[in-house]
Amino acid sequence: MTQKATLSGVIFRPHFKTHQSLAIGRWFREFGITKITVSSLTAAKYFAQDGWNDITVAFPVNLREIKLINELASEVRIGLLVEHSEVVMKLNQELKFPVDIYIKIDTGYHRTGLGLNEMPEIIQLTSLIEKSPLMTLKGLITHAGQTYGAHSADKVISIYHSSTGVLNEVKQKLGKAGESLILSYGDTPSCSLVERFSNIDEIRPGNFIFYDLMQLIAGTCNFSQIGGIVVCPVVAVHPSRNQTVIYGGAIHFSKEFLALDGRRIYGQLVELDTNGWHQPIPDAWLVSLSQEHGILEAPDQVIRNLHPGMIIGVVPVHSCLTANLLQGYEMTDGEKGDYLTGI
Amino acid sequence: MTQKATLSGVIFRPHFKTHQSLAIGRWFREFGITKITVSSLTAAKYFAQDGWNDITVAFPVNLREIKLINELASEVRIGLLVEHSEVVMKLNQELKFPVDIYIKIDTGYHRTGLGLNEMPEIIQLTSLIEKSPLMTLKGLITHAGQTYGAHSADKVISIYHSSTGVLNEVKQKLGKAGESLILSYGDTPSCSLVERFSNIDEIRPGNFIFYDLMQLIAGTCNFSQIGGIVVCPVVAVHPSRNQTVIYGGAIHFSKEFLALDGRRIYGQLVELDTNGWHQPIPDAWLVSLSQEHGILEAPDQVIRNLHPGMIIGVVPVHSCLTANLLQGYEMTDGEKGDYLTGI
Structure with missing residues (x-):
């Protein structure tokens, strides 16, 4: 820029x-x-x-x-x-x-x-x-x-x-x-x-500076330009309905959503390992948020590999609002970053 | 209760x-x-x-x-x-x-x-x-x-x-x-x-404890049971489109909305004076939120009385998320109240 x-x-x-x-x-x-x-x-x-x-x-x-x-x-x-x-x-x-x-x-x-x-x-x-x-x-x-x-x-x-x-x-x-x-x-x-x-x-x-899922889907950026994701613990899995419950809700992501194929989408799952995050996972979407709960819906083979206690990575829909809620950053090398104090 | x-x-x-x-x-x-x-x-x-x-x-x-x-x-x-x-x-x-x-x-x-x-x-x-x-x-x-x-x-x-x-x-x-x-x-x-x-x-x-516009419209509570509103300064007025811009956006209210008559509603204007707040004002809705801006749409005679520098009161759609964003309270008598520290 x-x-x-x-x-x-x-x-x-x-x-x-x-x-x-x-x-x-x-x-x-x-x-x-x-x-x-x-x-x-x-x-x-x-x-x-x-x-x-x-x-x-x-x-x-x-x-x-x-x-x-x-x-x-x-x-x-x-x-x-x-x-x-x-x-x-x-x-x-x-x-x-x-x-x-x-x-x-x-x-x-x-x-x-x-x-x-x-x-x-x-x-x-x-x-x-x-x-x-x-x-x-x-x-x-x-x-x-x-x-x-x-x-x-x-x-x-x-x-x-x-x-x-x-x-x-x-x-x-x-x-x-x-x-x-x-x-x-x-x-x-x-x-x-x-x-x-x-x-x-x-x-x-x-x-x-971060871009987000909204910009990605609008074609304003490509995936490699996305500069921030939300890392959340898995707390429950429900393979019978292809869903996982994560500790990541409206007070972490914000209720901003994208309308995709008639569904509300609040984020997309990405590959996550100790080196950081990689490609987005197809058809793996955050489909519902309540105060602390997020519902991740994904294909069978994705859900089967998720267990309570694991952490996953999600690209948020609107990074400005998500950053405002999370009030801080952690770099992939562990360094911490501040966020504005006060409203 | x-x-x-x-x-x-x-x-x-x-x-x-x-x-x-x-x-x-x-x-x-x-x-x-x-x-x-x-x-x-x-x-x-x-x-x-x-x-x-x-x-x-x-x-x-x-x-x-x-x-x-x-x-x-x-x-x-x-x-x-x-x-x-x-x-x-x-x-x-x-x-x-x-x-x-x-x-x-x-x-x-x-x-x-x-x-x-x-x-x-x-x-x-x-x-x-x-x-x-x-x-x-x-x-x-x-x-x-x-x-x-x-x-x-x-x-x-x-x-x-x-x-x-x-x-x-x-x-x-x-x-x-x-x-x-x-x-x-x-x-x-x-x-x-x-x-x-x-x-x-x-x-x-x-x-x-607070109820909110969502509960009011669902018939779960009546207006007199609503226990919290958001007080916002007016920063711009646009009578030509029956709108006022308030300093109250997604980072204050949350993006939770109600669908009413095909519109997204993020809050309703109430009467506000030095004794606190009173009746809701008919057809006076918060219709759009960006990060800090809120757009209030209201009948002509309501907008005409609003000027930059005034404060107005808005019943939020979902009090849990709004309280989480505002991180504190002020009672009508001026006493301050805390909100959970940390995420």
Whole structure:
């Protein structure tokens, strides 16, 4: 990803919301990364304490956290996302230190942000921000999350083109006020599948650090790129219904699922030995989760080899949510890794 | 629930897996409760440190935790669930202190346990347990989790009757070996809707401490019995699509959903003021969750009154998973409550 960003001449500001780990964050430093993205002020504080000092918080400003915003802004360079003039006015009153500001643009995902049909609001925002002594308008930012619903590489790439098109159109319509603004673009599917980034200035993928079953099945990654699995003990076997019960439930995997052939799938079994994990095992799926229990359904010859007390490996559907639940990592060599402390 | 258990002459051994809180556990002491159920050895240890000394771990024995089992068994009375003779044989080799044993019976949920068609295995288990010097066979235990899929009180009550029927039939078929065994029965829907418990000796409901939207819509509880909501800041409003973005996502609520009129529902908005929360607001639903974002969809007049910086209250779909994610409580009077430390 670093190479691709360099070749395209864009800033690579990886999103740390998937791993939320200081240990993994340090791997990025080895690739020359100095700017990062996080999804909460708590995470910004966590990474700031480890020496990261240029952090974009890619979530709409939560006015109830103004104290934490000021605390962080006094120590590091913080980028905030805004989309409401009332939020900008309130920030203007309460800020005590300088911050970078990005206007959130909705390029089709319709979760947050202002769209092309809301140019008057965008223009009003730029002028409010420009008047504020402590806010520097840095850019326009978007997350084209609709790529997660695209089920082909072509569709993802087409969303990338239309979304970056919207960003450029907004910038153009801002005229002189838009000239110096950078265009920041997120999402792992786009950043994985697009070979050359043009028309944008910054990319912020996050999930690609681990990928997961969702990305694998969507064709965004291949199996060898998957960077994390969940290791679970077998606690019961039921060969008569081709099922095994594992100690791995909703509080470990999350209830995120994929719909495959009319079934809900929460993970896929992989080969696991003392050297780590290998190929996925065909037709061996985690098909049900309750609080602590997971039900693994697999062909007869797979189930017959599982016994209570053994451990198995499962690729989770959505690594961001699974990492958040497990709150830590173990490398295949036994080294432990941290996960963000606090919510 | 305590009154109902007393009137029926059954042991009330509440499941603490929903709240996982020492503070809330102490409320049960005021009702004379001395025996509890938990879903992990970690939880057993957590509650043992607060003086609970008769704890059933209602999850199949995880042989990889034998050290923790011995540690707990040296300090308190621990009940373990078994369903495999190989697990019993391994326990027999490794146990250093006495434990109570319950055989897990599958009365129709088909998650764990042995069914009526597996009497030879059940008989083999009883004889293995009886021969073990440190294991005392205490009873037959079931969780009729299929009541969660029943969509009427009649159906829940009918499952209760068939499930307790299976328990009694297994006991009878065990003959002399079954005579002294207690029959332990779980699940909040049954224990909420059945007025008088007959044919069983112990109940283990857990979710009823908070209930949630799932139970409300299933008719297991009424709104005034709901004991916990999630309080979230508003971070963006989009009146043009009747939506508000809240700081409350999958890492706060969990991805558990209800299918209502073809939509996925992750929570319902309630009236909230400084005195706590009141009535649910009609047609005001949490309709989408990503990692930190929640999308609330509501009628025009509701959305018009929401502004960034305000806080709102949402009844979660599944309180067990939401409590697990939020890792703590705040009472309406401001008092804080703990949640289990560790996974």
